[in-house]
Amino acid sequence: MSQSIKLKKGFDINLKGKAEKKIAELAQPETFAIKPTDFLGMSRAKLLVKEGESVKAGTPIMIDKAVEDVFYCSPVSGEVAEIVRGAKRKILEVRILADKEIEYESFGQQDVSSLTKAAAIDLMKKSGVWPNVIQRPFGVVADPNDTPKSIFISAFDTHPLAADQNFTLQGDEKYFEAGIEVLSKLTEGKIHIGVNSESADFFKSSKAQVNTVSGPHPAGNVGVQIHHVDAVNKGETVWTVAPFGVAQIGKLFLEGKYDASRVVAFTGSEVLTPQYYKTYTGGCINKMVDGTTKDGFVRFISGNVLTGTQINSTGYLGFYDNQLTVIPEGDQYDFMGWILPTTEKLSFHKAFGLLSFLGGKKKEFTLTTNMRGQHRAFVQSGEFEKVVPMDVLPTYLLKAVLSEDFEQMEGLGIYEVIEEDLALCEFIDASKNDVQAILREGLDLVRTS
Amino acid sequence: MKFIEDIFAKIRPNFEKGGKWEKFYYVYEAHEVLLLAPNKTTGPTGAQVRDAIDLKRMMMTVIIAMIPCLIFGIWNAGHQHYISIGEVASLGDKFLTGAILVVPIIAVSYGVGLGIEFTFATINRHEVAEGFLVSGMLIPLVMPASIPLWQVGLATAFAVILGKEVFGGTGMNILNVALIARAFLYFAYPSQISGDVWTYFGDASPVEGFSGATPLAIGALSVEGTQSMVSLLDAHWYEGMFSFQNMFIGIMPGSIGETSTLMCLIGAVILVVTGVGSWKIIVSVFAGAFGMATICNIFGANEYMLLPAHYHLVIGGLAFGAVFMATDPVSAAQTETGKWIYGFLIGALTIIIRVFNPAYPEGIMLAILLMNVFAPLIDHYVVGANIKRRLKRATV
Numbered sequence: 031m032s033q034s035i036k037l038k039k040g041f042d043i044n045l046k047g048k049a050e051k052k053i054a055e056l057a058q059p060e061t062f063a064i065k066p067t068d069f070l071g072m073s074r075a076k077l078l079v080k081e082g083e084s085v086k087a088g089t090p091i092m093i094d095k096a097v098e099d100v101f102y103c104s105p106v107s108g109e110v111a112e113i114v115r116g117a118k119r120k121i122l123e124v125r126i127l128a129d130k131e132i133e134y135e136s137f138g139q140q141d142v143s144s145l146t147k148a149a150a151i152d153l154m155k156k157s158g159v160w161p162n163v164i165q166r167p168f169g170v171v172a173d174p175n176d177t178p179k180s181i182f183i184s185a186f187d188t189h190p191l192a193a194d195q196n197f198t199l200q201g202d203e204k205y206f207e208a209g210i211e212v213l214s215k216l217t218e219g220k221i222h223i224g225v226n227s228e229s230a231d232f233f234k235s236s237k238a239q240v241n242t243v244s245g246p247h248p249a250g251n252v253g254v255q256i257h258h259v260d261a262v263n264k265g266e267t268v269w270t271v272a273p274f275g276v277a278q279i280g281k282l283f284l285e286g287k288y289d290a291s292r293v294v295a296f297t298g299s300e301v302l303t304p305q306y307y308k309t310y311t312g313g314c315i316n317k318m319v320d321g322t323t324k325d326g327f328v329r330f331i332s333g334n335v336l337t338g339t340q341i342n343s344t345g346y347l348g349f350y351d352n353q354l355t356v357i358p359e360g361d362q363y364d365f366m367g368w369i370l371p372t373t374e375k376l377s378f379h380k381a382f383g384l385l386s387f388l389g390g391k392k393k394e395f396t397l398t399t400n401m402r403g404q405h406r407a408f409v410q411s412g413e414f415e416k417v418v419p420m421d422v423l424p425t426y427l428l429k430a431v432l433s434e435d436f437e438q439m440e441g442l443g444i445y446e447v448i449e450e451d452l453a454l455c456e457f458i459d460a461s462k463n464d465v466q467a468i469l470r471e472g473l474d475l476v477r478t479s
Numbered sequence: 480m481k482f483i484e485d486i487f488a489k490i491r492p493n494f495e496k497g498g499k500w501e502k503f504y505y506v507y508e509a510h511e512v513l514l515l516a517p518n519k520t521t522g523p524t525g526a527q528v529r530d531a532i533d534l535k536r537m538m539m540t541v542i543i544a545m546i547p548c549l550i551f552g553i554w555n556a557g558h559q560h561y562i563s564i565g566e567v568a569s570l571g572d573k574f575l576t577g578a579i580l581v582v583p584i585i586a587v588s589y590g591v592g593l594g595i596e597f598t599f600a601t602i603n604r605h606e607v608a609e610g611f612l613v614s615g616m617l618i619p620l621v622m623p624a625s626i627p628l629w630q631v632g633l634a635t636a637f638a639v640i641l642g643k644e645v646f647g648g649t650g651m652n653i654l655n656v657a658l659i660a661r662a663f664l665y666f667a668y669p670s671q672i673s674g675d676v677w678t679y680f681g682d683a684s685p686v687e688g689f690s691g692a693t694p695l696a697i698g699a700l701s702v703e704g705t706q707s708m709v710s711l712l713d714a715h716w717y718e719g720m721f722s723f724q725n726m727f728i729g730i731m732p733g734s735i736g737e738t739s740t741l742m743c744l745i746g747a748v749i750l751v752v753t754g755v756g757s758w759k760i761i762v763s764v765f766a767g768a769f770g771m772a773t774i775c776n777i778f779g780a781n782e783y784m785l786l787p788a789h790y791h792l793v794i795g796g797l798a799f800g801a802v803f804m805a806t807d808p809v810s811a812a813q814t815e816t817g818k819w820i821y822g823f824l825i826g827a828l829t830i831i832i833r834v835f836n837p838a839y840p841e842g843i844m845l846a847i848l849l850m851n852v853f854a855p856l857i858d859h860y861v862v863g864a865n866i867k868r869r870l871k872r873a874t875v
Contacts, residue, residue, distance in 0.1 A: 043528070263873035329520075331527050340523035357528065360520050363487075365480035367516030368535040375531035381753045382540040384531055399520040403533025404512070406608055407650025410537065411813035412757060421869075425813065426862050441866035449525075456526040460534050461650070466525045 035224075035258045037245025039419040041378050041454055043190040045335065046299040046394040047356075049306055051197050053293060056307045059314035062106050063123040063346035064091050069102070069161060070470070071170025071477065075121045083110045088135030088158055088288035091124050100174065103158025105290030105311040107133040123346065128310075134287035142208050142283050147215045154212075154279065158288045161349065162275025163216075166256060166268045168477045169448030178269040180219035180260050183210075185233035185273050186226045186243075188250030189334035189450075191304075193295035193352045195273045196232040198306065202277040203232075209280030210235045213271065224255040233273070245419065253451040257420045262445045274352060294318075294347065298335075298356035299396040300328045309347075315354055316344045323356050329399050331355040336453040337466070360400025368403065375402065378417065378458040406461040417454040422447060424455050428465060431472030436479065439472050448473065480515075487511055505600040509607035534649075537755055538612040544749035544756070545616050545803060547742040552735040553577035556624035556679065559732050562717055563678045565686035580624040580679055581735055587628045589615040591635040599644050610649030610656070610809070611639065617657030617803060620736025621796065621844075622664075623672065625679040630668060634660040654851045655810045658844055665844070677732035688716040693733055694726065694794035695840035698833065701782040708786045726793040737799035740792065747802040756806040759815065760822040764801035765792060767826020775834055783834050791830055800843035801826070810851040814861040821857055825850045 066075035073096040079085060085108065090101035104126055111127040137157050140149075151174050154160045165172035172178070185195055199206060214221050214237045221238035226249070230242060241259055243249050252270045262268050271279070274292055281289050290311040297304045300323050307318060315330060331338035333351040341347075347354060371383035376395040380387060386395065414424035422443045430438035449466040456465035493500050494507040512535075521527050557573030557580075568576070592611045600607045618635055638660035643652040664672045675691035685691075692700075694712060701708040712721035720731055729739025737743070750756030772788035779785045791797065805811060805825050812821035825846045832842030839845055 261872060263869070265873075329527065335527045337525075338527060340527065355527075361518045363484050363518045364516035365483060366514065368512070368533055369539055372531060376528075377531040379530065379532045379537075379754055381532055381536050381755050382543055383536065386531070397528040399527055400529070401517070401519045401521055402529045402531050403535070404517060404519070404606055406534050406606075407648070409534055409610075409650045409808055411808045411811070412815055412818070413754075415815065421865065423814065423862060423865055426858075426865075438866075441869060442862070443865075443869055453526055457528065458530045458532070460530075460532045460537050462529065462533065464522070464525055 032239055033241040033259060035241060035243045035245075035255070037243065037249045037254070037419040039416055040188075040246035040248055041417050041458065042188070042246045042391070043335070043376065043397075043457065044391070044394050045190045045297075045357075046396050047297050047301050047304045048191055048394075049193065049295040049297045049304040051194065051306070053306045053308050054303075056309065057317050058128065058309060059317045061111060061125045061127055061314045061346075062104075062108075062310055062312045063125045063314070064102055064104070064312055065123050065346065065348065066092065066102075066121050068349040069094070069171055071168060071474075072096075075102075077113065077121065077124065079110050079124075081110050081113055084108065085110060085126060086133045086135045087290060088137065090156070090158070091126075092121070094171075097171075097173065100155045100160045100171065101158055102161060103135075103288055105288075107131075125346075132310075134289070137282060137286045137288070139286045140283040142211050142280075145212065145215060145283070150212050150215050150283075153282065157282050158290075159275070159279045159282050162271050162278060164270045166253065166262050166270060166448070167445035168473050170477070172267075172269050176267050178217045178219070178267045180222060181213050181217050181269045181271065182222045182224065182252050182256050182259070183233075183238075183271055183273060183276055184224040184250055184252040184255055186224070186229040186250045188247035189336055189353075190247075191295070191297035191353065191355060192250070192334055193293070193306070194228075196229050198293035198295070198352060199232070199273055199277055202281070205277040205280035205284060206233070206273065207235060207237075207280065208284050209271075209276035209278070210237045212279050212283055213276065214238070217269070219260070222255065222259055224250070224252065224259075226250070248417075248419065248451060248454060251451055253447055254419055257422075257446055264440055264445060266445075272350065292352055294351075295353045296322070296356075297353060298331075300324045300326070300356040300358055311349060312346050314344060314346050315341065318354060319343055319356065327359040327361065328356050329359050331357070335397065336457060337450045358396070358398045360398030362398075362400070364400070378454075379413070379460070401462055403460070403462050405463065408461055408463070410460050413458060413460075414452075414455040417458055418452065420446065420451070424452055424465075427472075428463070428468050431468050431475070434475060436476065439476055444469075444472055444476055483514060487515060503601060505604065505606055506597045509597070509600070534609045535612075538609045540753050540755045541613045541750065541803070542616050544746040544753075545620065545736065547745045548620060548736040548739060548799065548803075549581075549616070551729060551739045551742045552620060552737075553581045555730060555738055556580050556735060558730065559624075559678045560681065563680060563685045563689055563691070564683040566683075576679075577624070581619065583628055584619040584622055584624075584626065584631050584735070585616070587631045588618045588635050591632045592618070592639050595636060595639045595644065599648070605648070608649035610643070610652075613807075614638070614656040614660075618660045620799070620803075621657060621661045621734045623676045623733075624735050625676055626664075627671070630664055630671065634663045637663045650809055652809055653855075654848055655804050655807045658804055658848055658851075661844055662848060665841075677734070690716055691732055693731070693840070694721055694790075695833065697721070698783045698786065698794070699840050701786075702834075704782060706782065708782045709790070711782075712790075723790060723793065726790075734796060734799075737796040740798040743798035743802045750802065750806065756802065757808070757811070757818050759818040760806050760811060761801050763819050763822030764797070764805050764826040764829075767823035767828075768792060768797055768801075768830050769826070770823075771827040771830035775830060791833070795829075795833065795841055796843045797826075797829055800829070800847055804843070804847050805850075810854065812854040812857045812861075814858050816864075817854070817857040817861045821850055821854055824853075
């Protein structure tokens with residue numbers, strides 16, 4: 031019953047600096063961090079540890095005040111070094127000074143096949159793996175009390191320079207399989223795995239329906255796959271888990287520990303040798319970027335260039351990110367830059383002088399962070415639809431958000447999309463709107479209403 | 480280009496907060512960004528890289544698409560002048576005469592329009608949007624070459640202030656700005672924008688037998704008569720003027736930029752290839768006009784209705800309106816299905832207005848303005864269909 035979905039709409043942003051498929055040796059960073067800001071929809075973080083306390087990998091660090099039984103746990107063992115707070119004492123980072131040898135909290139090995147749903151959820155909540163489970167609508171950490179109609183896993187990532195999931199999970203096949211089995215206890219519906227031609231062989235499972243998806247970005251977005259396979263309607267819930275999260279859940283049940291080790295792609299045009307590193311969730315990037323990037327003013331992005339977050343050279347990777355991208359900052363004036371013909375500045379469009387399409391689909395581009403224009407009202411029509419392979423009208427949805435029209439937002443499908451699904455709209459927009467921020471505003475409005 | 484950056488770096492503080500001309504920051508800024516695209520970078524979240532396109536480039540693409548119409552229009556204005564006074568002139572003379580007529584109109588249009596844009600930007604403290612770059616060129620192209628400059632200025636001011644700024648500026652207007660200017664003149668000064676106004680005579684007087692009537696005016700006359708309209712067109716005082724081929728090329732009296740269907744089609748190719756103009760709208764306007772004209776042929780109650788359908792595509796401003804006016808993304812339908820309906824209705828309405836309401840010879844202007852008003856309604860139903868599909872899925 032597997033489905034084959036062929037998508038035409040979308041756009042691949044082909045950047046320079048694709049990671050070579052090898053895992054390089056790297057001294058582990060001294061500190062790791064948990065950032066409450068990574069978890070969208072968290073009402074207020076409440077700390078369970080104090081500075082100076084020692085923790086193990088899997089020791090609860092904080093909880094969400096609104097959902098007190100889901101623990102956010104330390105990725106490594108060590109000592110709580112610093113709690114960084116922002117305005118109104120909002121917690122920004124909990125930094126942990128890591129031990130040389132990681133000690134794990136023991137959660138006990140489980141027999142996956144005889145596991146009950148309640149026991150599975152209970153262990154996931156207290157061990158730190160639960161935040162891997164994301165809920166649609168809204169793209170927030172799932173509520174353990176819900177029962178989703180299905181669970182989706184996208185086994186490939188089409189974002190610019192994204193990590194190759196087959197490669198990063200090499201050797202974790204049995205954990206992935208166990209993870210699927212655990213997840214299958216959580217839903218009465220199906221587990222869907224979206225694969226492309228390259229990941230089809232790797233991500234197989236007897237417990238899941240494997241759907242083949244082809245096409246340009248955002249074909250790898252789990253939201254797009256949900257839309258075509260089992261769309262989210264009002265009142266329904268679907269859960270999504272990234273492949274890394276599935277393997278982590280599997281490992282927890284098979285080995286009884288919260289293992290936050292992960293393979294991270296170090297990518298971007300300003301990286302001297304783009305490759306993979308093995309580290310732990312929330313690692314400081316200082317060791318990774320020290321002497322490995324080109325000179326000049328660069329930007330470090332936890333994640334990819336479409337949906338990632340800017341961090342500084344001593345910042346920490348986000349909980350959900352398995353990629354660090356380094357691109358040049360674009361804080362230069364550009365003489366007549368708005369009209370001179372160019373083949374080097376990537377564009378989805380073909381307006382006068384935008385000749386990047388001449389390079390063909392294989393050409394790799396170096397993009398800077400320059401805005402390439404100024405913010406304007408919506409003018410162009412019909413372009414967003416070309417990069418969103420869903421039956422959604424992005425412009426109208428965004429206008430519904432801006433006018434806070436709840437009925438329209440619901441009707442136009444706000445339950446089906448999160449930021450990453452409309453990120454390409456933000457990229458191609460001639461009026462330079464912050465599409466993702468507008469969408470999140472709408473998602474928050476609907477979620478909290 | 481370091482030296483240019485240095486110059487601007489020196490001037491800039493005068494306009495920034497605390498500078499002596501800080502009030503005029505947005506006027507200064509609008510000029511700076513033309514020479515130096517800004518150094519602004521993306522925010523810490525969201526897309527960290529952006530597409531090379533911006534509105535300026537989009538608008539410039541439209542202007543480039545209008546250049547064939549403009550150049551042809553300049554030559555044609557001169558050409559028609561010399562024909563009407565019965566003189567033979569060189570190509571250069573025709574261009575020169577045309578340029579003397581047309582360039583001031585363009586200057587007034589841009590001068591008045593941009594002046595108002597800068598004023599509003601300064602008062603409301605916002606950046607100057609690019610919308611008028613296109614409107615400022617469209618307005619001259621839909622004016623007769625002999626139009627008094629004060630009328631151009633007045634119409635432009637009316638269009639920019641009441642057609643755009645009161646709605647919130649570029650992107651917020653309901654009607655096409657250039658057409659508002661044209662419609663304003665049409666209703667405010669009907670005698671100066673209809674009748675024998677299409678040709679400039681200068682100090683000379685026209686040759687004997689001269690008639691400045693356009694094909695549309697002849698069409699309005701043919702409604703009453705019994706002579707076929709094609710023969711009326713063929714009977715023009717200047718032989719071959721209103722042959723189909725000549726009208727397609729556009730060597731005939733009319734507004735500056737809209738006589739040549741050929742030049743409009745070149746513009747259409749530019750707009751469609753660059754993706755800036757919607758091919759769906761352009762095609763559907765022509766299809767709607769041709770379809771409606773064919774229906775008229777079938778009924779054939781009078782000579783104008785019997786005019787072969789393809790003639791309708793080359794007379795009046797249909798081609799220009801279809802390519803440059805109907806495709807204005809702000810005032811057109813914004814859904815893809817809506818664009819088909821919108822364009823088709825513009826085409827059909829143009830013929831209906833032309834043929835059945837000869838008091839308004841130029842149907843395309845009113846048809847587009849009318850459909851501008853209805854575009855949101857069309858979109859409303861297309862969007863409603865999307866919502867219904869989603870609701871239906873939910874109950875299955």
